Amino acid sequence: MVKRIHVLEDDSDIRYIIEYLLKDEGYELTQSSSLSELKSKIRDGIPDLFIIDVMLPDGNGIEICDDLKNDIFTKHIPVIVMSANPRSKQMSTQACADDYISKPFDLDDVLIRINRILDRKNTKV
Numbered sequence: 227m228v229k230r231i232h233v234l235e236d237d238s239d240i241r242y243i244i245e246y247l248l249k250d251e252g253y254e255l256t257q258s259s260s261l262s263e264l265k266s267k268i269r270d271g272i273p274d275l276f277i278i279d280v281m282l283p284d285g286n287g288i289e290i291c292d293d294l295k296n297d298i299f300t301k302h303i304p305v306i307v308m309s310a311n312p313r314s315k316q317m318s319t320q321a322c323a324d325d326y327i328s329k330p331f332d333l334d335d336v337l338i339r340i341n342r343i344l345d346r347k348n349t350k351v
Contacts, residue, residue: 229344230254232273234264234290235308236282240329244277247333248340261285272303275344277327280309280318288314292321304343 231248235241236259248255256273258264261284276294280287291307294300307318310329318326325339 228252228254229275230256230271230273231275231277231340232256232258232264232268233277234258234261234282234287235277235279236260237279240279243333244336247337251337253340259283261290264290268300272300274303275340276300276303276305277340278305278307280307280311280314288317288321291318291323295322304346306339306343 231253233241233244233255235244235257238259241257241259245255245257256267258267261282278287278290287307287309291305294303294305304324306325306327307314307321307323308327308329308331309315309318312328315326315328324343327336327339
């Protein structure tokens, strides 16, 4: 079964890179560039994984992660938080993020982390 990943990232270049990487690996991808766009797209279906940037035009990725982890419908979905700010790592842990990716990132490392989280989720089911 194809795994679905929702990427919330306002930088179009980063979204393009992640899209290229994940589609090449066979993942189904949904992308949003703002919190409002995420809210409208999530109605179409819950993904298997969220990848969320911290700095967004209409929200904070740490707060979004916290909201997702406290919502009955999404609390079981793994969340990876991405940021260029080193302080965000500790805050993402406090928000119960499943992993943290520091920008700039290594593509191989991103893929390893995504696969590890999705494999771990599959073994819990």
